Each structure stands twice: as structure tokens, then as C-alpha cells.
Amino acid sequence: MSSQDVLREWALYCAAMGWHVFPLVSASKRPAVRGWEARATIDRDRIARCWGSGAFNIGLATGPSRLLVVDCDTAKQPGEVDGATALTRLADERGVELPATYTVATPSGGRHLYFTLPPGVRLRNTAGQLAPRIDTRSGGGYVVAPGSVLAEGGYELADDTDPAPLPGWLLQVLCERPAPATSSAGVGPVARPSAYAASALRGECDEVRSAPPGRHNEVLSRAAYRVGRLVGGGLLDAEHARAELTHAAHALVSAECGCTPAEVTRVIAAGLAKGRTQPRSLPSRSDAEVAA
CATH class of the missing domain: 1.10.1240 (Methyltransferase, Methionine Synthase (B12-binding Domains); Chain A, domain 1)
Structure with missing residues (x-):
């Protein structure tokens, strides 16, 4: 099976899971289309036509897919705590265990942990709000789906457990607004942008x-x-x-x-x-x- 066929099968697999996908530039994390969130789809015919025309990597639009993906990155400096360890420590501090959930290993050695959102809950992307080296992707965001390949390696399925519901304690932390940074302009947080x-x-x-x-x-x-x-x-x-x-x-x-x-x-x-x-x-x- 060619690499193009493999990518098409992975895109169809994501759609079967109910996850909306769109094409990324081949061997890249960059969207191949504008307006990717609105164009992300679970339509098998559209997916087959798209990935039948090229070996595109797979973008997974987390908002339409009703997912919250926790992106645990690797440590970049000696002595720095990696994202996976930081997330485990957060759970330990609250006396809970992280549930087993769908997990994708990234080429850099990181982990993407998939969770389903409760009905009616909408979350935005965050960067470092949970802890350093941890980002989250939900409304307005995307992750590179399993099966995709970069020059340095592929996104590989590490745990095919169905995505667990987002733990309540994680939802609570993500709904807390971080303290606004002090600025010379004196601009405070904006509750809801226009x-x-x-x-x-x-x-x-x-x-x-x-x-x-x-x-x-x-x-x-x-x-x-x-x-x-x-x-x-x-x-x-x-x-x-x-x-x-x-x-x-x-x-x-x-x-x-x-x-x-x-x-x-x-x-x-x-x-x-x-x-x-x-x-x-x-x-x-x-x-x-x-x-x-």
C-alpha cells in the first residue's frame, strides 16, 4: 500500500470515529486549505476524493469533533519537567488518577491525549495554562492526526482506548482564567471578544x-x-x-x-x-x- 493510500485510510478512520478532518501540506503540520475548521469533514466521499489526489497529512479539527486534546510536550532544557510528568503531578495534587484515553505519540516524543467534551461545554485553546509544556486544543484548534508523517517521524497511535470524558478537575482548571499579566498599557482581560x-x-x-x-x-x-x-x-x-x-x-x-x-x-x-x-x-x- 502506498503512503498516499495509508494516509487516506487514516483520514477515513478518523471520520469513522466522528472526528472532522482536513488536509495538511504533505510531510507538514501546515493546513493545505484556508478556512480549515469550516471545511473539516467526516464525509467519506469528500475525504476519499481529497486524499485520492495527494499524500496529504491529516489535520483533525478539535472543535467540530467535540474533543479537548491535551498536548504534552517534551522538556527542552536540562532539569525541565516534561508535559506528561507535569500532568501526572497535577492529578496527584488532587488525589486523582488520569483515566486511560486515546493517545497519540508525536515525532518529538510528546503525547496527545484525547478527551470528549461534556454536552454544551465549549473550550478554547490554551498554552501553558495547565502547566509549562502543556497546551490544549479545542474550539478553533487542531492537532495532527495519527498516520501523518513529518521528516523527523510519524504520529503513531500509542493507546487506542476510546477517548475518555474530560475529567471534571481538568475542566475546572481550564475554565479558570489565569491572572492577567501586568502591562504598561494597563489592559485587563477581555471576557468575550467582539x-x-x-x-x-x-x-x-x-x-x-x-x-x-x-x-x-x-x-x-x-x-x-x-x-x-x-x-x-x-x-x-x-x-x-x-x-x-x-x-x-x-x-x-x-x-x-x-x-x-x-x-x-x-x-x-x-x-x-x-x-x-x-x-x-x-x-x-x-x-x-x-x-x-
Whole structure:
């Protein structure tokens, strides 16, 4: 069976699990289509046609799939605690055990733990909210599905247990708002961004994911600056904006271009900080709609 056939079978397998999928660039974590969350599907005919046309990696849109995926990363520095250990410690502190659940091993040695969301619950992506080296993906996010392959290795199924319901204690922690970082602009947390600000953030994140080789830093810096202006204007929560940009920039980290997580973090921080010095307000049309 060819690699293209294998990827198609994995995409169909995900759809059979009720998980909405979309194509990623071959041997990459970068979406191959714009508007990927809206276009993610469980339709077997669409999937067969798409993966019949190329050896695409598989993106799994966590929001439509009603999943919360805990992304436990490996330690990057000597003495640093890896994400899986940190998550176990969080459970130990609460006197509970992590349930067995669907788990995917990543090429870097990390783990993706899949959990189902309770009915009516909507969660956003987080970066480091549970603990350092732990991100989560839900509404507005995606993970690379099992069967996908990067230059450094594949995403392999480590535990095929059906996804467990999201533990109540994890849901509680994820619903807690982290203390807002102190800023010179004095911008506090935003409880709910306007439709305009949320749409603008999604658009900038899509631009980052689609950044062409050789322009990764340029596109990421520009997006972070624009988003920073919205944060400075009190239209977006700073930590939410940082988490979304960081997740979008995961698609840029690859052996081919030399982008690293540390460089991505630096570029995002610099862009957000610069943007916050030039705060942006809502367009007049949106103001009028709100007033109405």
C-alpha cells in the first residue's frame, strides 16, 4: 500500500470515529486549505476524493469533533519537567488518577491525549495554562492526526482506548482564567471578544499557518503586531491572543526552515508588545452595530 493510500485510510478512520478532518501540506503540520475548521469533514466521499489526489497529512479539527486534546510536550532544557510528568503531578495534587484515553505519540516524543467534551461545554485553546509544556486544543484548534508523517517521524497511535470524558478537575482548571499579566498599557482581560476582534484573530492565525517558506518570521511578526493592536485596544485578551498565535505558529516549526519554538515565542512576544503601543479601536460600523 502506498503512503498516499495509508494516509487516506487514516483520514477515513478518523471520520469513522466522528472526528472532522482536513488536509495538511504533505510531510507538514501546515493546513493545505484556508478556512480549515469550516471545511473539516467526516464525509467519506469528500475525504476519499481529497486524499485520492495527494499524500496529504491529516489535520483533525478539535472543535467540530467535540474533543479537548491535551498536548504534552517534551522538556527542552536540562532539569525541565516534561508535559506528561507535569500532568501526572497535577492529578496527584488532587488525589486523582488520569483515566486511560486515546493517545497519540508525536515525532518529538510528546503525547496527545484525547478527551470528549461534556454536552454544551465549549473550550478554547490554551498554552501553558495547565502547566509549562502543556497546551490544549479545542474550539478553533487542531492537532495532527495519527498516520501523518513529518521528516523527523510519524504520529503513531500509542493507546487506542476510546477517548475518555474530560475529567471534571481538568475542566475546572481550564475554565479558570489565569491572572492577567501586568502591562504598561494597563489592559485587563477581555471576557468575550467582539465578533470583529475574534474574526480578525482567526484571519491573522490563518495567515500565519499559510506563511510561505522564507517568510515565516515576517508573516508571524506582522500578525502578532496587528493582534497586539487589538489587545492594546482592549478588544482581545492578551493570553488568549498569545495562545492562538502560538498554536498557529506550530505549523511553521520544521526542520526545513530552522524555525524553533523559542524563536516563535520571541517573535510573537515582540510583535504583541509593539502592537500594544498602537492600540486599535473598533471600526465605526461595528460601533454603530453595538450601539444599536
